[in-house]
Amino acid sequence: MSEAQSADKVNTYNSTDIIQTDVLIIGAGLAGLSTALALPTSLNITVLSKAALEVCSSHYAQGGIAASLDKNDRVADHIADTLIAGAGLCEADNTSSILSAGQQAVQWLCEQGVPFTLIPKQERQQHDNANPLAALQTSNLHLTKEGGHGCRRVAHADDATGRHVMEALTVKVKAASNITVLPFHEALRLLTNSANPNKQCQGALVFDHFNQRKLTFHSRAVVLASGGLGQLFKRASAPNVCVGDGVMMAWQAGCRLANLEFIQFHPTGLALDDSSFLISEALRGEGGRLYCPQTGKRFMLEVDERAELAPRDIVARAIAEQINQNGLGYVNLDVSHLPAEFLREHFPQIYQTLFELGIDITKQPIPVAPTAHYSCGGVVTDANGVTDVVGLYAAGEVAYTGLHGANRLASNSLLECVVVGRNIA
Incomplete structure (x- = not known):
């Protein structure tokens, strides 16, 4: 707390508790x-x-x-x-x-x-x-x-x-x-x-x-x-x-x-323990694909003509359905088919965060599940x-x-x- 206090411009008040x-x-x-x-x-x-x-x-x-x-x-x-x-x-x-x-x-x-x-x-x-x-x-x-x-x-x-x-x-x-x-x-x-x-x-x-x-x-x-x-x-x-x-x-x-x-649920929250880290929708915008880890099926192709780029509520419901029907804790978001250098350059925060957690997104799928996101x-x-x-x-x-x-x-x-x-x- 002391570090934040020194970093921010903080007013020092007199003895009064009333501030105008x-x-x-x-x-x-x-x-x-x-x-x-x-x-x-x-x-x-x-x-x-x-x-x-x-x-x-x-x-x-x-x-x-x-x-x-x-x-x-x-x-x-x-x-x-x-x-x-x-x-x-x-x-x-x-x-x-x-x-x-x-x-x-x-x-x-x-x-x-x-x-x-x-x-x-x-x-x-x-x-x-x-x-x-x-x-x-x-x-x-x-x-x-x-x-x-x-x-x-x-x-x-x-x-x-x-x-x-x-x-x-x-x-x-x-x-x-x-x-x-x-x-x-x-x-x-x-x-x-x-x-x-x-x-x-x-x-x-x-x-x-x-x-x-x-x-x-x-x-x-x-x-x-x-x-x-x-x-x-x-x-x-x-x-x-x-x-x-x-x-x-x-x-x-x-x-x-x-x-x-x-309440909007973001489709792709990182499904590791109680992580609150989101996997940006932009990954799907650049070609990321969602798969059921049990069947290997790219399920969004059967849900909506826009597939992974359907609005969030549609994608989140589809993921929840896959999780519930198959007794899973997550589905997989895969971007390993995209050029590795492109991923590292355009998604540096996601790449580095997941790499430190043991997931190399250039080679491995990302476990994701819906998470409460926006009112x-x-x-x-x-x-x-x-x-x-x-x-x-x-x-x-x-x-x-x-x-x-x-x-x-x-x-x-x-x-x-x-x-x-x-x-x-």
Whole structure:
């Protein structure tokens, strides 16, 4: 804890337990930091993190951020794929609004210093001449394909996009004189003027784990960016801070909740003991195949015409069915037919992590099973993060904009964090 404290910019308070700030942001993931950096620098902003800054779902995101960046990919196509994946339960207006801002969101991340993987240099001149967006940094980004997408539209930073994005934004936040980041500060309850018929959020009661004391934050606005509720499940990809407390606090403050029953299970969590490590969907996007270890059958060919690139809910159900029918603990994801150098270059984190666990993905299959991954429901907001309570906004996995419907399209979550976070500002 002392190392994290020295690494982060931490305010030192006087004897009083009441702290004034213009904007209080609860959560230091991508949604929280995007909001903080987009707000006017004239505002005093406080960002709370329940643990160290890197302990958030955003940090562990592997695949990338989906947006219509290629000249042959229309926003309308991205919207159509999202609506199909969401089983017809997406909020159409919010979906269109958020996805239409995709290119600007990725460009903004480029400007923040995110080291996205680029297309090979020899291809850039030809690519630039054909692309009307060539003046923008997004024109040189390498795009991959993931399940449910009709084309390559996922910008990424190797196979550790979340870590690279969060590192870049953390540098910016720490350099901002108007932003104070407080790690190991846990929000307990939102403060509202409950006596007023027009309920307004005015801050939060917070526990300071450093000094083992309660603090009262008063603010003009509160942004809830506290993440999801994955840890309610035995096998989950989310870090241990994701217990759904943000949803609970918003409900207690008077917000509507929606679609909490729609929990997305990622098809390919690493099936070793209680590992929470995900095997990126991009591996299947580049040709990875799923096999039943008992029968040797490539079962997805009989499930969906898109095979391994069907939306996550379809693939996860098919894997669960194979596991249950055959009394297995996992199925195999095989990429050994792909060039070894390609795998090491494009998936360095996955390759190295599994190699250290005794699995050489260039030669051996990967044992995978579905794992709780994402809450598609949450605190009801519009595309600008506005909730039912005046002065309270929500963004990221804690919120329900309706973008994801019953099942989130791969790599739409990081996009939503950036777009809605910036819209709040």
